[in-house]
Amino acid sequence: MLQHRPLALMALQSFALVSPSRIRLLLAGWVCLVTVLCLVWMHAAAPSALPRALAVAVLALATGLVWRMPLWPRGTCLCWTGSQWCLGQGPLALEQRQALAQLAVLMDGQSWILLQAQGLPSRGPGQWLLVAKAANPERWPDIRRVLYSSLAAEPQNIHQV
Secondary structure, three states, X not given: OOOOXXXXXXXXXXXXXOOHHHHHHHHHHHHHHHHHHHHXXXXXXXXXXXXXXXXXXXXXXXXXXXXXXXXXXXXXXXXXXXXXXXXXXOOOOOOOOEEEEEEEEEEEOOOEEEEEEEEOOOOOOXXXXXXXXXXXXXXXXXXXXHHHHHHHOOHHHOOOO
8 A cells, every 4th residue: 555645754845044143132132121120120129239249140141141052053954855854054955964863842933933953963952943934934834844744754654865
């Protein structure tokens, strides 16, 4: 009996990731908001020196983490080869691809999906990736279809390329 495989799973696909500068800008805005709230609290509550120093230290740590956060390089694409997910530079980046051992959906916001990718060889907690409708609006249904189909498919039903 002939098994029908979803066509989306057999085709080469490439989806641009959100620009890392946008992520950093969003996180920087969050740190600025927290900074303003801390300054208002300090002005209104007039805390002693220890809480002020602690608040400044936490803000400095948060700012440092935002700027040092390891994100993907600009122009990185999440690629589906028909049998495996990988990261590459540019659309359908066939050369210089980094194969991914595992891909998991952490959050689905309907217009964006936060993924956790585990590279080959798998070390550490993995890398977070953000795929957003705004980066590929005309292909958003395809992105979701391929992503969820590939994650739900049995390994023996995935077409090997």
